[in-house]
Amino acid sequence: MSTSRNYAAAVNPKPDGFEHSSHVVQFYEDDSQFLEKLSRFIGSALGAGDAAVVIATPAHRDGLAQRLHARGLDMTFAVQQGRFISLDAAETLTRLLVNDWPDAKRFAEIVGGVIEQAQATEQGKQQRVVAFGEMVALLWAEGKHDAALHLEQLWNDLAKTHSFTLCCGYPMAGFSEESHTELIQKVCAEHSHVIPAESYASLLNEEERFLNIVCLQQKAQALQREMAERKKAQHALQLREAELVDFLEHAVIAMHWVAADGTILWANKAEMELLGYSREEYVGHHIREFHADEPVIEDILRRLGRNEELHGYEARLRHKDGSLRRVRIHSSVFMQEGKFVHTRCFTIDVTDQKNADEARMRLAAIVESSDDAIVSKDLNGIVTSWNRSAERIFGYKAGEIIGKPITTIIPPELHQDEPMILGKIRRGERIEHFETVRVKKNGERIHVSLTISPVKNDRGNVIGAAKIVRDITENKKIEETLRLNERLASVGRLAATIAHEINNPLEAVTNLLYLAKRDVADSSRVRRHLEMADHELTRVAHITRQTLGFYRDNASPASVDISQVLDDLLFLYGKRLSARGIEIVKQYEGKIEVSALAGEIRQVFSNLIANAIDAMPDGGSLIVRASNSHEWNNSDLPGARVIIADTGSGIDPENRKKLFQPFFTTKKEVGTGLGLWITSGIVEKHGGSIRVRSRTEAGRSGTAFALFLPATPPRQEEEGASTLRSHAPDFVNSERTSVA
Amino acid sequence: MKIIVVDDEPVIADTLVDILNGEGCKAVAVSDGASALKWAPMMQPDVVISDVIMPGMNGVETAKAIMQLFPKCRIILFSGQSASIDLLEQARAEGYQFEVLAKPVNPGLLLSKLGLPKSAVSG
Numbered sequence: 001m002s003t004s005r006n007y008a009a010a011v012n013p014k015p016d017g018f019e020h021s022s023h024v025v026q027f028y029e030d031d032s033q034f035l036e037k038l039s040r041f042i043g044s045a046l047g048a049g050d051a052a053v054v055i056a057t058p059a060h061r062d063g064l065a066q067r068l069h070a071r072g073l074d075m076t077f078a079v080q081q082g083r084f085i086s087l088d089a090a091e092t093l094t095r096l097l098v099n100d101w102p103d104a105k106r107f108a109e110i111v112g113g114v115i116e117q118a119q120a121t122e123q124g125k126q127q128r129v130v131a132f133g134e135m136v137a138l139l140w141a142e143g144k145h146d147a148a149l150h151l152e153q154l155w156n157d158l159a160k161t162h163s164f165t166l167c168c169g170y171p172m173a174g175f176s177e178e179s180h181t182e183l184i185q186k187v188c189a190e191h192s193h194v195i196p197a198e199s200y201a202s203l204l205n206e207e208e209r210f211l212n213i214v215c216l217q218q219k220a221q222a223l224q225r226e227m228a229e230r231k232k233a234q235h236a237l238q239l240r241e242a243e244l245v246d247f248l249e250h251a252v253i254a255m256h257w258v259a260a261d262g263t264i265l266w267a268n269k270a271e272m273e274l275l276g277y278s279r280e281e282y283v284g285h286h287i288r289e290f291h292a293d294e295p296v297i298e299d300i301l302r303r304l305g306r307n308e309e310l311h312g313y314e315a316r317l318r319h320k321d322g323s324l325r326r327v328r329i330h331s332s333v334f335m336q337e338g339k340f341v342h343t344r345c346f347t348i349d350v351t352d353q354k355n356a357d358e359a360r361m362r363l364a365a366i367v368e369s370s371d372d373a374i375v376s377k378d379l380n381g382i383v384t385s386w387n388r389s390a391e392r393i394f395g396y397k398a399g400e401i402i403g404k405p406i407t408t409i410i411p412p413e414l415h416q417d418e419p420m421i422l423g424k425i426r427r428g429e430r431i432e433h434f435e436t437v438r439v440k441k442n443g444e445r446i447h448v449s450l451t452i453s454p455v456k457n458d459r460g461n462v463i464g465a466a467k468i469v470r471d472i473t474e475n476k477k478i479e480e481t482l483r484l485n486e487r488l489a490s491v492g493r494l495a496a497t498i499a500h501e502i503n504n505p506l507e508a509v510t511n512l513l514y515l516a517k518r519d520v521a522d523s524s525r526v527r528r529h530l531e532m533a534d535h536e537l538t539r540v541a542h543i544t545r546q547t548l549g550f551y552r553d554n555a556s557p558a559s560v561d562i563s564q565v566l567d568d569l570l571f572l573y574g575k576r577l578s579a580r581g582i583e584i585v586k587q588y589e590g591k592i593e594v595s596a597l598a599g600e601i602r603q604v605f606s607n608l609i610a611n612a613i614d615a616m617p618d619g620g621s622l623i624v625r626a627s628n629s630h631e632w633n634n635s636d637l638p639g640a641r642v643i644i645a646d647t648g649s650g651i652d653p654e655n656r657k658k659l660f661q662p663f664f665t666t667k668k669e670v671g672t673g674l675g676l677w678i679t680s681g682i683v684e685k686h687g688g689s690i691r692v693r694s695r696t697e698a699g700r701s702g703t704a705f706a707l708f709l710p711a712t713p714p715r716q717e718e719e720g721a722s723t724l725r726s727h728a729p730d731f732v733n734s735e736r737t738s739v740a
Numbered sequence: 741m742k743i744i745v746v747d748d749e750p751v752i753a754d755t756l757v758d759i760l761n762g763e764g765c766k767a768v769a770v771s772d773g774a775s776a777l778k779w780a781p782m783m784q785p786d787v788v789i790s791d792v793i794m795p796g797m798n799g800v801e802t803a804k805a806i807m808q809l810f811p812k813c814r815i816i817l818f819s820g821q822s823a824s825i826d827l828l829e830q831a832r833a834e835g836y837q838f839e840v841l842a843k844p845v846n847p848g849l850l851l852s853k854l855g856l857p858k859s860a861v862s863g
Contacts, residue, residue: 499820500793500821502820503820503842503844504752506844507752507820507845508755510846511752514848532755536751579794580795
């Protein structure tokens with residue numbers, strides 16, 4: 001096999017004296033040493049009067065010329081004589097190639113021609129020629145190993161027809177890879193002589209060379225070992241790289257690389273999913289195609305071109321379905337040796353967040369522009385937000401009150417309401433239209449209607465409360481006027497009742513006096529008439545005594561005997577009750593006294609009894625019960641419980657809810673619709689509460705009003721009766737209309 | 741003169757009857773409208789004097805029934821209550837016009853309205 005021959009040649013080289021028509025391959029490591037050798041090779045040929053052909057790189061041609069000149073050779077003369085022909089290797093190679101492949105015909109023409117030219121002498125005698133070629137080395141360096149080997153064969157073919165000594169130069173650096181082991185054997189096989197690189201060739205004797213071989217063997221051993229290590233390391237690296245690629249590919253954050261010209265080089269799965277494109281529709285395209293706003297992407301590319309880093313740059317990308325995705329872009333450029341390699345771009349989809357932000361801003365604008373005060377607080381009652389109307393209504397600026405307790409705007413005597421409100425909120429309940437009093441910054445008190453809703457976080461836990469506060473001070477003033485008017489009206493109604501009760505006895509007395517005068521002669525008749533008149537006058541006196549109470553509107557509460565008040569009223573309505581055939585069922589448990597405004601309490605019971613009578617036009621039972629008891633929701637609050645019930649037809653469920661509203665009446669002809677409203681107002685003012693139960697089923701129908709009056713009314717606020725106090729808002733607002 | 745006096749207050753009805761009978765009338769006291777209608781066919785009254793607000797049939801209803809039975813019978817209503825004004829207005833709207841006196845009624849005034857001389861008692 002030719003390989004073994006070449007190895008033999010390599011071991012026993014003839015460094016300077018080549019055989020005629022020999023084809024030597026010269027490996028080299030160091031450029032200048034190689035040039036030194038080459039100049040010796042060419043120089044000795046020229047010195048001997050032979051011709052030389054050099055096809056080399058510009059650097060080698062120039063280096064060679066300098067060295068030959070230094071050897072004292074007159075190169076100009078040699079060229080003139082046609083004994084030195086120097087050609088550019090790259091240029092000559094280009095002329096030889098057809099479709100990147102050394103063409104045999106062109107080689108024979110061009111290279112063969114040059115050899116012939118060098119051989120020719122003036123005397124017509126053939127000149128000996130040495131040639132140095134680097135075209136194969138160029139092909140080799142470009143990795144065109146097959147083309148290089150083919151070119152070597154063409155040289156060999158030329159040697160069959162032309163006589164010349166050829167030296168090919170290969171830098172050892174071109175064989176640094178493991179796979180080159182086989183190739184270097186192939187290269188050597190194309191040559192008749194192989195000259196190893198200078199480190200070996202320069203050794204002087206056999207002994208040195210053997211030593212060198214041993215060293216080389218050791219080195220080869222070490223290299224082989226290292227190669228194995230390297231292979232292992234490389235495998236590990238490849239594995240690591242694959243892992244990293246996989247990691248990036250499956251990252252949840254969209255990532256891509258873009259070249260300096262804007263072409264997308266790579267993008268991961270998240271980015272494909274973000275925009276809905278397939279890899280083919282995305283990678284290789286210009287990044288601009290996917291941006292909704294041209295100036296934005298131009299600016300991004302301009303900044304990155306200046307090697308700026310982008311942090312959270314906002315942009316809008318176009319999804320394949322046409323929708324826009326709002327994103328934040330973080331990007332920087334990967335530079336290598338000062339050159340833009342690609343961008344490192346991370347894209348974060350903030351569409352949902354942006355939309356949520358906008359919705360939040362819209363809501364905030366609504367809250368800000370609301371006419372009602374809208375305020376929020378946490379579960380500790382600390383104010384967390386305060387809108388413009390809240391500033392207007394209460395006089396506190398948001399900055400002054402946020403972070404302060406809500407009790408800042410609650411009158412001291414109502415501070416006890418706050419734990420109750422917070423308790424309801426914590427249970428997730430709502431408080432609607434709770435009418436109460438609040439304090440402005442300047443100390444002024446205002447009537448407000450509160451609607452308080454729990455605020456829940458995304459897990460459904462209550463984290464605070466939002467309240468809408470409506471200033472109803474004006475409404476309250478109007479209501480107070482109405483109440484006053486109605487009280488006058490109800491006084492009028494009472495007056496009419498009283499007139500009837502007084503006029504009848506007066507009629508009787510008038511008649512009896514007439515008869516007494518007429519029968520003056522008959523003393524026994526006169527006596528009887530006068531006795532009867534006396535009795536009737538007693539009746540008048542009784543009524544007068546009782547009814548005076550209606551008009552005595554005491555400003556301060558006094559002890560009121562509940563059973564006495566009820567008895568007086570039953571006496572007053574006695575005739576109406578018996579006229580309708582209404583039976584009275586009375587039940588008083590002991591002495592029942594409360595501290596209250598007697599006139600107002602009398603009015604409350606009067607209204608309820610009158611309603612009961614109206615509910616029973618065809619007779620029935622009026623049940624009146626009174627007992628010492630305590631508040632429904634608070635057993636610590638003692639007081640009187642009074643039930644006034646009828647066996648009338650009952651109240652429809654839909655009407656029950658409206659019973660305590662002003663101007664609601666089921667008695668179109670006689671009712672003003674204010675009676676129960678007034679009644680509940682008085683009860684609330686006394687810190688009491690009122691409930692109604694009603695049944696409409698025939699046979700067991702009826703309505704019962706149950707009211708509680710505390711033994712001691714709550715402390716009256718300034719302005720007295722004009723400030724109605726809602727003692728138990730939960731009850732007043734939801735339960736008082738509840739019906740069993 | 742035959743007169744029926746209707747009032748749910750027996751003292752009033754009885755004293756009025758006593759006064760009227762003292763002037764030579766034939767007067768009867770009843771305490772409700774239904775009784776008045778029972779007595780009327782037996783008595784053929786010239787005058788019915790009735791209270792307005794009464795249990796059962798009220799004075800206006802009683803008066804209307806009497807007028808249908810005895811169109812010539814004179815009706816005098818008397819009342820101490822403002823509520824009767826509504827009933828009378830309603831009756832007027834239906835075409836009935838009644839003489840109305842407010843309680844307490846001076847017996848002398850009532851007798852002169854009936855055209856009876858005040859014989860025994862002065863002013």
